[in-house]
Amino acid sequence: MESEPVNVKEFQELAKQVLPKMYYDYYAGGAEDQYTLKQNVEAFQRITIRPRILVDVSRIDMSTTVLGHEISAPIMVAPTAMHQLAHSEGEVATARGAAACNTIMILSYNSTCTVEEVASSCNAVRFFQLYVFKRRDISAQLVQRAEKSGFKAVVLTVDAPRLGRREADIKNKMVAPQLKNFEGLLSTAVNSNDGSGLEAYANETFDSSLCWEVIGWLRSITSLPILVKGVLTHEDARMAVEAGVDGIVVSNHGARQLDYSPATISVLEEVVHAVGGKVPVLFDGGIRRGTDVFKALALGWKAGCIWSCSKGGIWGETCT
Ligand SMILES: Cc1cc2nc3c(=O)[nH]c(=O)nc-3n(C[C@H](O)[C@H](O)[C@H](O)COP(=O)(O)O)c2cc1C
Numbered sequence: 171m172e173s174e175p176v177n178v179k180e181f182q183e184l185a186k187q188v189l190p191k192m193y194y195d196y197y198a199g200g201a202e203d204q205y206t207l208k209q210n211v212e213a214f215q216r217i218t219i220r221p222r223i224l225v226d227v228s229r230i231d232m233s234t235t236v237l238g239h240e241i242s243a244p245i246m247v248a249p250t251a252m253h254q255l256a257h258s259e260g261e262v263a264t265a266r267g268a269a270a271c272n273t274i275m276i277l278s279y280n281s282t283c284t285v286e287e288v289a290s291s292c293n294a295v296r297f298f299q300l301y302v303f304k305r306r307d308i309s310a311q312l313v314q315r316a317e318k319s320g321f322k323a324v325v326l327t328v329d330a331p332r333l334g335r336r337e338a339d340i341k342n343k344m345v346a347p348q349l350k351n352f353e354g355l356l357s358t359a360v361n362s363n364d365g366s367g368l369e370a371y372a373n374e375t376f377d378s379s380l381c382w383e384v385i386g387w388l389r390s391i392t393s394l395p396i397l398v399k400g401v402l403t404h405e406d407a408r409m410a411v412e413a414g415v416d417g418i419v420v421s422n423h424g425a426r427q428l429d430y431s432p433a434t435i436s437v438l439e440e441v442v443h444a445v446g447g448k449v450p451v452l453f454d455g456g457i458r459r460g461t462d463v464f465k466a467l468a469l470g471w472k473a474g475c476i477w478s479c480s481k482g483g484i485w486g487e488t489c490t
C-alpha cells in the first residue's frame with residue numbers, strides 16, 4: 171500500500187501482508203461457510219441513511235455512560251483473544267489505546283498478557299470477559315483476580331459451548347501459546363494432529379453443559395455486575411433479564427461460532443424491544459465504520475446501546 175491506511179479494511183490488507191498466515195486466518199476467519207461473517211457486514215451495507223439538512227452540528231458531544239462509567243463515545247473494545255500473536259505488547263498496548271480514547275476495554279479470558287499486567291499498565295476502565303471452564307475453580311480464580319485488579323464488570327460469553335468449526339484453523343493446525351493467566355493451572359498449548367489445537371483446547375476445557383444456573387453461581391463468587399454476551403433472540407433476552415443480569419451483549423461472536431446465525435444488526439431491534447430498557451444492551455458484529463455505529467445507534471437508541479469493535483483494534487495493533 172503506497173499511502174497510510176485510512177480505514178479498517180486497509181489496515182486488514184496490511185495485516186495480511188505482515189502476519190503469519192496461521193494467525194491472520196485465525197483473526198480474520200469465521201465458522202464453516204463463513205456465511206454469517208459476510209452477512210454481518212453486508213446487513214449494515216443494506217441500511218441506508220436518510221439525511222436531514224440545516225441542523226446545527228458544530229458542537230457534538232458523543233459521550234455516554236456504561237454501567238455508570240463515562241466514555242467519550244458509544245464505542246468500546248470488544249474482547250478478543252491472544253493479542254501478542256499480532257504484537258509483542260499485546261493487550262497491554264490495546265488497553266493503553268482504550269485509555270487514550272477514554273473508552274472501556276473488555277479483556278478476553280484468553281488474553282496473552284495477564285489480568286494483572288493489563289491492570290497495572292493503564293487506567294482504562296476494564297471489564298473482564300469470562301468463559302466458564304469444566305473446572306469452575308479456575309474460572310472463579312480468574313474472576314477474583316480480575317475483581318482484585320480493579321476490573322469493573324464480568325462479561326460472560328454464552329455462545330461457545332464448543333468452539334465453532336473454523337476450517338482455516340483446522341487446515342493450519344492452529345495452536346495457542348501457553349497463556350500466562352493459566353500458568354500452573356492447565357495447558358493451553360494443545361497440539362492436535364488432525365486439526366485445530368484451539369478447538370481441542372476449548373473442547374477439553376469449556377463447560378458445554380452450561381445453563382442459566384451459571385448466573386447464580388457467578389453472583390456467589392463476585393460482586394461485580396454481570397453481562398451476558400451472545401444473545402440473538404427476544405426469548406433469551408427476556409430470560410437473561412429474569413435471571414437478573416446487569417446487561418446484555420447482542421453478538422454472534424463475529425460469526426466465529428454458529429454459521430447461519432443471523433447478522434447481529436438484523437436482530438438488534440428484537441432484543442432491544444424485549445429488554446424494554448430494563449438493562450443496558452451492548453452490540454457487536456460487522457462494525458467497520460463510524461456510519462455502522464450510527465446505524466446501530468439509530469436502530470437501538472431506546473436501550474442506550476453501546477457498540478464494540480474488534481477488527482479495528484486487531485488490525486491496527488498488527489500494523490504498529
Ligand atoms: C480474533 C478474535 C478473537 C476473539 N476472541 C474472543 C474471546 O476471547 N472472547 C469472546 O467473548 N469473544 C471473542 N471474539 C468475538 C468478539 O468479542 C466480538 O463478538 C466479535 O469479534 C464482533 O464481531 P466483529 O469481529 O465483526 O467486530 C473474538 C473475535 C475475534 C475476531
Ligand SMILES: CCCCCCC(=O)C(=O)O
Binds near residue numbers: 252280346368372426
Ligand atoms: C486460546 C484459545 C482461544 C479460544 C477462543 C477465543 C475466542 O473466543 C475466539 O477465537 O473467538
